[in-house]
Amino acid sequence: MVQFTVHDETTAPEESRPALEAGRKRLGFVSSLNAVMAESPELLAGYNALAEQFQKSSLPGNAKHVVWITTSVLNGCEYCVAAHSTLALKMGVDEGVVRALRAGKPVADDALEAVRRFTERVVTDRGWVDEQEVEAFLAAGHTRRNVLDVILGVGMKTLSNYTNHIAHTPLDGAFQAQEWTRS
Template identity: 85%
Template structure:
């Protein structure tokens, strides 16, 4: 297996260091995901820029967490499911919803279920979502802008999911309580 370096602010390429420092300021630590991505300062910068934009998107806060966990479950990313489960719980997503998302099951909240289902379709259908799925998403009270914000979240998570698959990113201690194994 090819080993990827888990960088810190002293070993990372110079161009990646400000992004690692920003990650430390945001989380209180440099995540191993950012530390692995630092090998490519452009990947790290791009991922962080997309994450910032997704945070600013029009999706409600809990819906954003649904997108991030759903993409990661569909893509089988053990690291990201653990990380985003932790973040979702801290953001006020109830435990029952997080458990259902981690199992790839429907959630009880109708709006969040519409987000989960649509996100799952975007990933599994590689963007070729059937018109009735888009209509069902809109009928749940979501908007065309929300459709595109889901696409943004899927793109962002795809970068991290694929990085973790290839690099076998070690799980941070902060995410350990929500460790998840791909079925």
């Protein structure tokens, strides 16, 4: 197995160090994900730029967590499911919603279920979402802008999910309580 370095601010390439320092300020620690991505300053910068834009997107906060967890479950990313489950619960997302998402099951909230289902279609159909699915998402009260923002969130998570698959990113202690194993 190819070993990837889990960098810190002293071992990372110079161009990655400011992003690692910013991550430490944001989370209180440098996440293993950012530490592995630091090997490629461009990947780390790209991921962080997408994350910043997705945070600004038109989707409500709970819906963003639905996109992150749903994408990560479908891609089988153990690191990201644990991390985003932890963050979702910390941000007040209902525990039952988080549990359902982790299990790949529908959620009771109709608006969030529409986001889950649409995200699932984007990921599993690789963007070739049936027109009826897009219309159902819009009929559930979402907008065309929301459609595109879901794609942004899926793209962001695809970068981290694939990085974690290849690098076998170790799970941070802060996310251990929400550890998840793909079936």
